Amino acid sequence: MKFSRTLLAAAAIAATLASSSAFAITPANTCSFADVSGTGVTVTDCSGYYIGNLNNAADFANVSALLTTEFPGTTFGSGIIEQINIASGTGFNFATPVYGDTVFGVHWGGGVGGGNTAFYRVTIGAGFTGFDIVSTNPARGRGGISNVALYATDPTPPVPEPETYALMLAGLGVIGFVARRRKNPT
Numbered sequence: 001m002k003f004s005r006t007l008l009a010a011a012a013i014a015a016t017l018a019s020s021s022a023f024a025i026t027p028a029n030t031c032s033f034a035d036v037s038g039t040g041v042t043v044t045d046c047s048g049y050y051i052g053n054l055n056n057a058a059d060f061a062n063v064s065a066l067l068t069t070e071f072p073g074t075t076f077g078s079g080i081i082e083q084i085n086i087a088s089g090t091g092f093n094f095a096t097p098v099y100g101d102t103v104f105g106v107h108w109g110g111g112v113g114g115g116n117t118a119f120y121r122v123t124i125g126a127g128f129t130g131f132d133i134v135s136t137n138p139a140r141g142r143g144g145i146s147n148v149a150l151y152a153t154d155p156t157p158p159v160p161e162p163e164t165y166a167l168m169l170a171g172l173g174v175i176g177f178v179a180r181r182r183k184n185p186t
Contacts, residue, residue, distance in 0.1 A: 029139040031118040035106070038091075040128030045071055048118025049139035053107045055083060055117060055149035063119075067103060067151060071121045074103055074152050081150040092148055093130035100124060100154030107146045108137035115143055119151070 031046035047070040054063050057079060064076045082096045094104075102122050109115040116139040137143040 029116075031120070032138060035118065035134050035138055036120050036122065036131060037133075038129065038131045040125045041131060042123045042125065043120055044123055045121040046118055047071070048105075049116035050118070051114055051116060053115060053117060053146065055080070055105045055107050055147050063105070063151070067119060070119065071103055074101060074121065076103075076152050081153065083147060083149045085147045086145045090135045090145065091130055091132050094150050096150060096153065098124050098128070098150070098153045102153040103151045105149045105151065106133055107148075108139075108143050109146045110137045110140040110143040115146060116140065124153075 029049050031048040033043040033046060035046070036043050047066070060079055067074065067076060082094050084092055084094065086092055100123060102124050103119060104122075105117050105119045107115055107117045116137055118138075131148075133145060133148075135144055
């Protein structure tokens with residue numbers, strides 16, 4: 001009887017540990033704003049390095065909850081917007097237009113013992129051309145970039161249609177005509 005209680009208690013502890021979120025574990029290292037750069041990119045916050053590859057659909061609910069806490073005021077959708085697998089190199093850009101307040105995660109492999117994922121909140125401004133990230137896993141000092149996932153971005157500002165410019169110019173012409181007529185009453 002005593003053995004079965006011990007076995008039952010051990011099973012309960014194991015189930016609790018298995019079901020607890022990996023995000024409850026404090027990251028081993030703190031991410032750095034210097035991990036990400038690029039023309040038109042300003043890093044405003046980061047969270048990580050978390051053990052494992054968290055840039056996947058299976059972890060989205062937990063990652064979204066974490067990011068909502070870490071980056072308040074950012075709206076996250078129902079899934080990863082876009083994911084890019086990077087085999088080599090340090091530069092990348094999403095096919096999805098990014099603008100303004102943007103959040104993405106970077107996963108670096110780490111060889112034996114696994115890799116790390118960190119999340120970055122950036123502001124995309126004028127002259128944006130793409131992102132540059134450090135190639136070696138910053139938390140482990142080895143391993144390379146594995147993948148990048150886009151979690152949130154502001155909608156891009158609309159580009160006015162040519163008709164809008166034509167209407168604006170016509171309006172300015174009418175204003176100029178009226179102003180000229182008032183100036184020279186004949």
